[in-house]
Amino acid sequence: MKKAEVKERIAAAGVIPVIRAGSTAEAMQAAEAVAAGGIPVVEITMTVPGALDAIAALRRQMGPAVTVGAGTVLEADAARRCLAAGAEFLVSPGLDVATIAAARQAGCLMLAGALTPSEILAAWRAGSDLVKVFPCGSMGGPSYVKALRGPLPQIPLVPTGGVKLDNVAAYRAAGAVAVGVGGELIPAAALRAGRSEEITALARQFRAAWGPPVEPAV
Secondary structure (H helix, E strand, O other), rough: HHHHHHHHHHHHOOEEEOOOOOHHHHHHHHHHHHHHOOEEEEEEEOOOOOOHHHHHHHHHHHHOEEEEEEEEEOOHHHHHHHHOOOEEEOOOOOOOHHHHHHHHOOOOOEEEEEOOOOHHHHHHOOOOEEEEOHHHHHOHHHHHHHHHHHOOOOEEEEEEEEOOOHHHHHHHOOOOOOOOEEOOOOHHHHOOOOOHHHHHHHHHHHHHOOOOOOOOOO
């Protein structure tokens, strides 16, 4: 899938499930559960044991039906390993210019993490396609995104950290192009207990709360 197509799919979904699991099997279970709930995008964090194996397995198993990204990518070598495993987009918690450069060289969509206006602008200028605002909830949540959009309307923001079912619509109204959601969408207890149906139900609720995709201008 080309970078532009990945970007369009993320924008259409509006919600990026951030999968932090205790095993490859749990990560696979979480990805399948959110996909069943109508979210065809997942981010497998590098904190998952066997994360690269999970990415490769998901690409083989789910094919083009689900866009699989790698999260918590901290440096360029890790980025290249994720890409070799089949990751279709890369996400970092902070700003590392070398990681952005590795993604650009490979033609892969990059979501670099940033928090302050200066960091967000630096990430954008370095070539990050979208900028992950993390931890957004600690800075005021939707109101912070709205404040950032005033001077930086050209930068597509993906707030992560503190996104919940009761504020996801507010993030969209504030101008976010998508949101990243972890434990609120994929509860650790449900994952450990194998309650996939609970995760699928939450995925449907988050997707409905975000609302329908914006129709392109004619």
